[in-house]
Amino acid sequence: MFDDVTVIGAGRAGSTIAARLRERGVVLRDDAELRLLCVPDRTIPEVARTIERGPWVAHVSGGTALSALEPHTTRFSVHPLQTLTTRRGAEQLDGAWGAVTAETPEANERAVWLAQTLGLRPFALADDARALYHAGASIASNFLVTLHRAAAELFEQAGVPSEALVPLMERTIENGFELTGPIARGDWETVERHHAALRGSDLEPLYSALAEATRP
């Protein structure tokens, strides 16, 4: 659909996307038919304004409205719903989903093509639902890091190896997020012992908010 693409930005997203497009035989060059903005969210409007009107313009941000691409009207976005690291290459897009936002059938066709060319499973995201979507993604990934940090800190304090947490967390996902443990059993004495162990620590408010949200 696009024979050539200009990838703007070489961070985690830009370098991964460029590698995948290259693998798929898409030519990467300046002034291409599609200008793909892989720059930090807050700089999208200013970069978009530097592009002369004419080509398709798109961004890969989950939290940024299409209006950030003004004055362009031939526009769309594809957000790879994945945590990307510079230690991996294009293969890290495999198996991930991609949020596609477009205002016209033509734009949608191009957005879906891009998602599929990147190896993403596309789904439609309404422009005005982005904040909810992106908050959900952030909770699922970024706050998972926070949970692990908190648990690892407690394991360290208890003198036990924090790598033991990994098979537990992996299996929690693999088991379809089935709730087990004291809250699932209604064992409030054990929950109270956790509270007591954390009293006065930085982790106490976090534990309380999470325990409250977990109760049936």
Place this chain on the structure above:
Amino acid sequence: MFDDVTVIGAGRAGSTIAARLRERGVVLRDDAELRLLCVPDRTIPEVARTIERGPWVAHVSGGTALSALEPHTTRFSVHPLQTLTTRRGAEQLDGAWGAVTAETPEANERAVWLAQTLGLRPFALADDARALYHAGASIASNFLVTLHRAAAELFEQAGVPSEALVPLMERTIENGFELTGPIARGDWETVERHHAALRGSDLEPLYSALAEATRP
């Protein structure tokens, strides 16, 4: 080390442990050399008191002190650090770690034997560090379920498929819990948009506590 074991309790832990011991050729029978209590935490003291003194007595609880096994003194505990489901069998212990608590070298030798026979990687857990350890385990597994629920709820509200969260969460673990996303980038405008999208919802206090804990 033990040729026969009495497994008391047939819940998630008891049935999984019994299946594994049987696989390993251990005879399961009443009045065996080891009485292994796989009963709800709060009932451990009362079940322990029904056992005549003489055999080894152990429990598999992460959050319960060895003193719950009184009056027995030939005692220990092995806690499989894994979320167990009745939909799986003995194989769900493979790759998991096991917290071993013992007061004497003899008890420790038996506890390590049991952990290894179950297929667990044993590590020592001090009896007085249990509350911290168990709070850590609960954060890592039970609250991971809560995160997923919260994220899936937002995805539903946004009209996007919640199964798209799974590859994201799996990769977050696989990437060694490397933090990406708006907080890692110091992008507070995006974080503020998440806050605004959640304002007034049940998830707002949870998001705030987690965002606060995630900030550097």
